[in-house]
Amino acid sequence: MKAALTTSAILAICLTTAPAFANRVFVSNEKGNDITVIDSDTLEVIGTFPGGNRPRGITISPDGKELYVCASDDDLVRVYDPETFQETHTLPSGPDPELFVLHPSGNPLYIANEDDNLVTVVDVKTHQVLAEIPVGVEPEGMGVSPDGKVVINTSETTNMAHFIDTETFEITANVLVDLRPRFAQYNPAGTKLYVSAEIGGTVSVINPETQQIDKKITFEIPGVLPEAIQPVGVRVTADGKKVYVALGPANRIAVVDGETDEVLDYLLVGQRVWQLAFTPDEKYLFTTNGNSNDVSVIDVAKDEVIKSIAVGQQPWGVVVAPN
Amino acid sequence: MTGQFPSVLAVLAMTGAAFLQPAGPANAQAAGQEMQMICAAVLRVDQQGLPPISRLDLPPEDLGFAGARLAIEDNDTTGRFMGQDFEALEITATPETAAAEMDAILDQDIRFVVVLADDATTLALSDQVGDRAMVLNARARGDNLRGADCRANTIHAAPSHAMMADALAQFLMWKKWPNWFLVKGSHPEDQDLAAAYTRAATKFGAKIVEERVFEDTGGARRTDSGHVQVQQQMPVFTQRAPAHDILITADEAGVFAVYLPYQTWDARPVAGSAGLVPRSWHPAMEAWGGMQFQNRFEKLANRPIREDDYQTWLSLRMIGEAATRTQSADPAALRDFMLSPDFDVAGFKGQKLTVRDWDHQVRQPILLATGDLTVSVSPQDQYLHQTSALDTLGIDKPESECTF
Structure with a gap:
């Protein structure tokens, strides 16, 4: 697309504050067994394609050439061409893959096997399983440090964040967090690790150096029952200054100050919001709302919800193509 | 065993x-x-x-x-x-x-x-x-x-029975089915369960239009033509009840409740010990x-x-x-x-x-389930409580007779 731009077009883009390159947004629909594709510029649905049985975790290679989907009930990862929406091949995943994280280099893929208390490491080039790492009960959340040296897995019934060395595949530390940890996310500087606890209702801010919990972020929303506040997805802006936390059936996204770890604001989105994804320019944040079958679009600069986009049945995960 | x-x-x-x-x-x-x-x-x-x-x-x-x-x-x-x-x-x-x-x-x-x-x-x-x-x-x-x-x-x-009964009561009130025909068994444990439904009706504003006892007269549970008699007996047993929205069964002893769905005199759903059943899990x-x-x-x-x-x-x-x-x-x-x-x-x-x-x-939380599925989970959102919505189910602190 860039190659096709004329000089005047480039000039025009340089003069505007927010250049709008269109990226494809892929949403996995857990119950609908398909993937909805949204154009990040027009914010319209541009396509839908089959996603295997119970598609949940979804991610894309750094070069934007391969889209990976955890097809939980197929016990494998399906790989798609993000341009043609055609399935190209599958990867072994171990049973019931739920969520995964790609190494910053694009290889390998670290997959949480929710039914089997394992993290499976798969080489996306050779399609070989490199390791199976025993972790706690119901592994789900997967995070990777920006330098790619540590992978974090959260186990939902054991209630721990497990630190896994990506060289040796050994667990180097276990940090006990609150009930049902769902998601692990480093800040881009690698100085903070955020772990959400769905039933505990908190986000633990862990110091990756000491593996100690420095702070627990709690949430309070007038008129919302405390039990309904169930933190799941977490995303951090590239400058590390703002942290967005999806609060499940509270139907809100919390905006948290990335420096003080204090909640700044709550944004009303659709029902049972779980996962989040930024556009590469961080103009928009997309949220998957599983009970209202839609995606909310947040204007990141203004922290305003600007649109809801109807997608498939029970949207679970979301990823935005890098190009 | x-x-x-x-x-x-x-x-x-x-x-x-x-x-x-x-x-x-x-x-x-x-x-x-x-x-x-x-x-x-x-x-x-x-x-x-x-x-x-x-x-x-x-x-x-x-x-x-x-x-x-x-x-x-x-x-x-x-x-x-x-x-x-x-x-x-x-x-x-x-x-x-x-x-x-x-x-x-x-x-x-x-x-x-x-x-x-x-x-x-x-x-x-x-x-x-x-x-x-x-x-x-x-x-x-x-x-x-x-x-x-x-x-x-x-x-x-x-x-507890009180939690189970309250869970069902909240759902029925949300459905606007406040008129209950309560059928209880003749065993002592059935009386306790029926008492929980009576209490739940008072607590949530439902009305028990009639309370009827199903006498356990003994006999074999299973026969080669079991359903034939059930099909004759249950409509007769449930006839001439005052107008009601639902039939609630209190059958802790497990004697009759599962016979009632689809066999009632009036075309009314059944809940409690059969039909829509409150459960801890399903x-x-x-x-x-x-x-x-x-x-x-x-x-x-x-x-x-x-x-x-x-x-x-x-x-x-x-x-x-x-x-x-x-x-x-x-x-x-x-x-x-x-x-x-x-x-x-x-x-x-x-x-x-x-x-x-x-x-x-x-x-x-208490699940309300049929044989195949969870129909709802109580507490229902509409019932609020000053400390925990879960305390809308069962005996709350001020009413408790417990002292340790």
Whole structure:
């Protein structure tokens, strides 16, 4: 697309504050067994394609050439061409893959096997399983440090964040967090690790150096029952200054100050919001709302919800193509 | 059935040293330190009686114990990282042998006993145990066990009749079906259950238009032409009731309720002990991570889960959670933590489960299920409470007759 731009077009883009390159947004629909594709510029649905049985975790290679989907009930990862929406091949995943994280280099893929208390490491080039790492009960959340040296897995019934060395595949530390940890996310500087606890209702801010919990972020929303506040997805802006936390059936996204770890604001989105994804320019944040079958679009600069986009049945995960 | 399960002493002899001594370190973290052992027992008291009306409800031999095995697996997986090892003995008894089996358990210095028994036996066992152990009630629903007959040494993982009745009542009021035709059995335990529905009707503003007793006249449950008579008898039994929205059955003894759906005189749905039934758990529950829980259980037990399994699982998970959080194996420390305001446990019901300090009842959402599916989960959103919406179910603090 860039190659096709004329000089005047480039000039025009340089003069505007927010250049709008269109990226494809892929949403996995857990119950609908398909993937909805949204154009990040027009914010319209541009396509839908089959996603295997119970598609949940979804991610894309750094070069934007391969889209990976955890097809939980197929016990494998399906790989798609993000341009043609055609399935190209599958990867072994171990049973019931739920969520995964790609190494910053694009290889390998670290997959949480929710039914089997394992993290499976798969080489996306050779399609070989490199390791199976025993972790706690119901592994789900997967995070990777920006330098790619540590992978974090959260186990939902054991209630721990497990630190896994990506060289040796050994667990180097276990940090006990609150009930049902769902998601692990480093800040881009690698100085903070955020772990959400769905039933505990908190986000633990862990110091990756000491593996100690420095702070627990709690949430309070007038008129919302405390039990309904169930933190799941977490995303951090590239400058590390703002942290967005999806609060499940509270139907809100919390905006948290990335420096003080204090909640700044709550944004009303659709029902049972779980996962989040930024556009590469961080103009928009997309949220998957599983009970209202839609995606909310947040204007990141203004922290305003600007649109809801109807997608498939029970949207679970979301990823935005890098190009 | 009892003969197929060894007594406490036999089990101890079989497992021997491995059970009583700390096991070796199981991971890097625990290396160099002694594993902490946390031992419990599950005592199931089986009643002799007629088989259930439907053969689908026949109790499996590992009822409750399968839930215990899953809890121990779950606890041990976490324990691997914490240097803790969990065990649970599985003991069956009859009402006559229950006391002796409990003594044998206590003689082995086991300080946590999960009890699956009826109301009277559970109360007797709690009294027998005294301050020698903590009892976790995984079956008995009697409101008296949480009220006038409450015991400080007992935590109720099983929900009470009052919680179950309130859960159904909230849903029926939300449906705007406030007129109930209550049919209760003739056994004493049926009266307790019917009383819970009467209380729920008053609490939530429903009206019981008539209360009718179904007399248990005995006889065989199954015959070659069973349904033929049922089809004649049930409409006759239910005719000439005042106008009602729904028929509520209180049939703790399991004598008649499942005969009623589709056999009533008036075209009305049935709830309570049949039809739409309040439950602590259901094998079709998928939400809140339930899918993974069902998968793990079915892989281990090769059958769908029952409520007794869930309640036993929850009891042992509470002990495991307390051990993880306190990083202790000291029974007194675990007991104190479980009864403290800091304690919570996840039970695949979408929110943390905690213990009521006034009667030691575990607060929990209640599922309303048909045979195939969860229809709703109470508390209903519309019912608010100043401390916890879960306290709209069952006996709240100001009404409690319990004093420890």
